[in-house]
Amino acid sequence: MAMNAVAGLLLALPFYAVAFLVLLSIIVFSHEYGHFRMARLLGVRVDVFSIGFGKPLARWVDRKGTEWRIAMIPLGGYVKFFGDANPASQPDSRIAPAEKDAPWTTQFPKPGEAAPRDMTAEEKRSCFHFKPVWVRAAVVAAGPFSNFLLAVLVFWVFLFGFGEIVTEPIVGKVEPNSAAAAAGFQPGDKIVSIDGRPVTSFDDISVIVKLSSGERLAVVVERNGEQVALYATPRREEMKDDFGNAVKAGKLGIESASGARTVIHYGPVAALRESCQRVGAILGATVKFLGRLVLGKENASELVGPIKMAKYAGQAAASGFDKPAGAPAPGFFGALAISLIGFANLAAVVSISMGFVNLLPVPVLDGGHLMYYAYEAIARKPLGARAQAIGFGVGIVLLASLMLFVTWNDITNLLSQTS
Numbered sequence: 137m138a139m140n141a142v143a144g145l146l147l148a149l150p151f152y153a154v155a156f157l158v159l160l161s162i163i164v165f166s167h168e169y170g171h172f173r174m175a176r177l178l179g180v181r182v183d184v185f186s187i188g189f190g191k192p193l194a195r196w197v198d199r200k201g202t203e204w205r206i207a208m209i210p211l212g213g214y215v216k217f218f219g220d221a222n223p224a225s226q227p228d229s230r231i232a233p234a235e236k237d238a239p240w241t242t243q244f245p246k247p248g249e250a251a252p253r254d255m256t257a258e259e260k261r262s263c264f265h266f267k268p269v270w271v272r273a274a275v276v277a278a279g280p281f282s283n284f285l286l287a288v289l290v291f292w293v294f295l296f297g298f299g300e301i302v303t304e305p306i307v308g309k310v311e312p313n314s315a316a317a318a319a320g321f322q323p324g325d326k327i328v329s330i331d332g333r334p335v336t337s338f339d340d341i342s343v344i345v346k347l348s349s350g351e352r353l354a355v356v357v358e359r360n361g362e363q364v365a366l367y368a369t370p371r372r373e374e375m376k377d378d379f380g381n382a383v384k385a386g387k388l389g390i391e392s393a394s395g396a397r398t399v400i401h402y403g404p405v406a407a408l409r410e411s412c413q414r415v416g417a418i419l420g421a422t423v424k425f426l427g428r429l430v431l432g433k434e435n436a437s438e439l440v441g442p443i444k445m446a447k448y449a450g451q452a453a454a455s456g457f458d459k460p461a462g463a464p465a466p467g468f469f470g471a472l473a474i475s476l477i478g479f480a481n482l483a484a485v486v487s488i489s490m491g492f493v494n495l496l497p498v499p500v501l502d503g504g505h506l507m508y509y510a511y512e513a514i515a516r517k518p519l520g521a522r523a524q525a526i527g528f529g530v531g532i533v534l535l536a537s538l539m540l541f542v543t544w545n546d547i548t549n550l551l552s553q554t555s
Contacts, residue, residue: 151450151453151454152446152447152449152450153446153450155446155449155450155452155453155479156442156445156446156449156450157210158449158453159445159449159479159482159483159486160210160211160212161187161210162286162483162487163283163286163483163486163487163490164187164212164213165187165213166282166283166285166286166487167213167279167280167282167283167490167491167494168185168186168187168213168214168215168279169185169282170278170279170280170281170282170283170285171215171275171276171278171279171282172185172202172215173278173282174274174275174278175215175217175264175275175278176200178267178271178274178275179261179262179267179271180217180218180262180263180264180267180271180275181201181217181218181259181262181263181264182200182202182215182216182217182218183201183202183203183216183217183218183220184202184203184204184205184214184215184216185202185203185204185205185213185215185216186204186205186206186207186213186214186215186216187205187206187207187210187213188205188206188207188208188209188210188211188212188213189207189208189209189211189212189213189214190207190208190209191207191208192205192206192207192208193206193207193208194206217263217264217275218259218262218263218264219263219264219265219266220264220265269509269512269513270513272505272509273505273506273509273510273513276502276505276506276509277502277506279491279494279502280490280491280492280494280495280502280503281491282491283487283488283490283491283494284415284487284488284491286483286484286487287411287414287415287418287484287485287487287488287491288408288411288412288415289411290480290481290483290484290487291407291410291411291414291415291484292404292407292408292411293480294477294480294481295402295407295410295411296402296403296404296407299399299400299401299402300399300400300402301397301398301399302336302337302339302397302398302399302400303337303338303339303392303396303397304326304337304338304392304393304396304397304398305326305327305328305335305336305337305338305340305341305392306324306325306326306327306392306393306396307321307322307323307324307325307326307327307357307390307391307392307393308323308390308391308392308393308394308396309323309390309391310322310323310389310390311389311390311391314371314387314388314389314390315368315369315370315371315387315388315389316368316388316389316390317389318368319355319366319367319368319369319388320366321357321366321368321388321390322359323393324359324393325357325358325359325364326357326358326359327341327355327356327357328356328357328358328363329355329356330344330345330353330354330355330356331344331353331354332354338392341388341390343417343421345370345385345386345387345388346370346385346386346387347385347386347421347424347425347428347434348370348386349370349371349372349385349386349387349433350369350370350371350372350386350433351369351370351386351433352367352368352369353367353368353369353370354366354367355367355368368388370386370387370388371386371387371389372384372385372386372387373385373386373387375387379448379451379452379455380451381447381448381451383438384435384437384438385438415488418485418488419488419492422488422489422492425438436541436545437545437548437549439541439542439545440542440546441539441541441542441543441545441546442539442542442543442546443543443546443547443550444542444545444546444549444550445486447550448482449479449482452475452478452479452481452482453475453478453479454475455474455475455478455479456470456471456472456473456474456475456476456478457471457475498531498534498535499524499527499528499530499531500528500531500532500535501531501535504527504528504531508524508527
């Protein structure tokens with residue numbers, strides 16, 4: 137059995153890798169295009185827009201002089217502004233002090249240190265490093281914002297174009313010896329709210345409960361025309377996600393009532409409002425998960441790294457063709473539509489995560505730049521060169537450590553699932 141699982145995984149790896157690269161390229165393009173578009177809008181010259189790193193496989197120059205590249209290593213991308221020495225926006229030798237051992241900064245630590253050499257007045261006006269702090273901050277913030285905008289757009293297209301199938305929050309079955317049974321749930325109960333938050337679908341319940349293991353929840357249900365208060369503490373148990381992967385999360389032990397589904401159709405404005413709320417809910421769940429992780433209420437093994445993300449991308453892309461045994465075949469175009477919807481929704485969720493991570497106040501990330509710009513705006517001078525250099529060094533170590541951990545975590549999880 138284990139050998140069959142390993143063989144199946146090896147056969148699926150090329151498909152997973154291609155799906156992951158497509159997913160990553162879409163999200164990276166959205167992120168970098170946000171930087172690019174805002175820079176152009178605010179008069180900053182863009183020299184290079186690259187998807188991937190390393191040797192360019194294809195390149196072309198647009199009418200405003202920006203060189204567009206598709207590079208050999210498709211694991212990210214960057215926008216290089218006029219005046220940058222590298223993709224990290226370190227000033228080049230025409231601007232930055234020329235000392236041999238000058239610390240690595242992206243801001244000039246003292247007024248007067250930025251002395252443009254071999255730059256005309258017009259070039260200085262289009263140089264990122266000579267723009268006011270609010271312009272630099274807007275250009276940097278536009279990347280993560282574009283990630284959120286991509287997710288809103290994906291959700292909006294599906295909600296407005298196809299509507300949404302909603303499972304009503306009505307209990308159909310209560311598992312024996314479960315947290316729900318201990319709390320007194322009964323079949324037919326309609327869940328109205330959890331900890332004061334209104335509940336409109338069974339998905340709402342799932343999201344709240346999965347991130348509430350060990351927490352006592354106040355649940356209001358409607359029973360026989362009356363509202364009843366119940367108190368339940370979800371238990372952390374292993375379950376299957378939408379793709380059949382084993383995950384550990386909070387569980388009540390209830391199932392939805394059969395047939396309790398309705399189709400909701402949205403107008404363009406209502407679809408936009410619902411899409412924005414959905415992005416906000418995912419951001420809220422992300423923040424709560426990280427908070428519980430810090431408090432030791434969640435296991436770090438649930439963090440997703442590049443290998444697990446590649447697996448999810450492949451599973452989402454194949455979801456329409458991987459029908460459960462005994463289920464009716466949807467046909468090729470039906471299966472393709474299911475796969476595209478699953479892949480697009482995954483892209484939206486990952487795009488939100490990328491936007492959130494990039495806003496963390498860690499030097500090297502966009503949030504780190506914004507933190508430095510905030511200091512500059514308040515103190516009316518940039519942070520000192522040494523402090524900037526230390527910050528960037530710490531940021532690189534933190535990111536490298538996190539990537540090593542989540543990659544090793546992915547490998548360990550995959551091996552345990554195939555053993």
